[in-house]
């Protein structure tokens with residue numbers, strides 16, 4: 001029993017729903033697929049590989065978790081969007097592997113704006129520095145398609161809103177400075193089950209929703 005349609009009913013026009021299926025079995029994904037869902041998010045390479053092989057070929061798989069550069073090669077032939085690029089090294093590796101398949105892989109830069117300590121994601125300063133450096137412009141097989149962020153894990157929606165808002169303002173700044181002529185830089189991936197309504201208010205174009213669709217994960 002999944003709650004895809006209930007969630008869909010709450011997703012605003014123009015916002016894309018990524019059904020986060022990590023830790024859930026292929027049968028549940030198939031159920032969502034049969035209800036018309038085509039975009040699914042996974043966060044572990046091995047698990048994604050198995051599901052990609054078992055499930056229909058027209059599914060658009062998004063990688064939403066932390067990705068180690070040495071694992072890019074396993075998913076480069078088919079991945080539709082990589083949400084959480086957090087280093088130049090990873091971006092360069094995605095470019096290299098995409099070239100082998102004659103593809104251009106869309107990627108989002110992960111922004112770290114939450115209050116919690118995290119090993120992952122660029123601070124705004126680091127993200128700006130990467131773009132100023134300019135080396136990324138030579139990477140012809142990746143397309144920087146926007147930003148992704150995870151808000152603080154708190155019930156304080158005022159805090160969450162202010163973080164998404166900050167991300168939105170920062171997105172606009174980068175758009176103007178580095179991507180004014182590039183229509184591909186247009187995606188803002190923010191919002192999960194407990195905060196995607198706030199994220200949509202603050203300009204999300206992609207929401208990553210797992211629990212609200214599939215129920216609690218069993219790790």
Ligand SMILES: *Cc1c(COP(=O)(O)O)cnc(C)c1O
Nearest residue numbers: 020043064192193208209210211
């Ligand atoms: C697991 C995960 C989600 C989905 O979280 P839910 O609370 O189950 O909706 C969204 N984004 C990322 C990065 C995740 O790892």
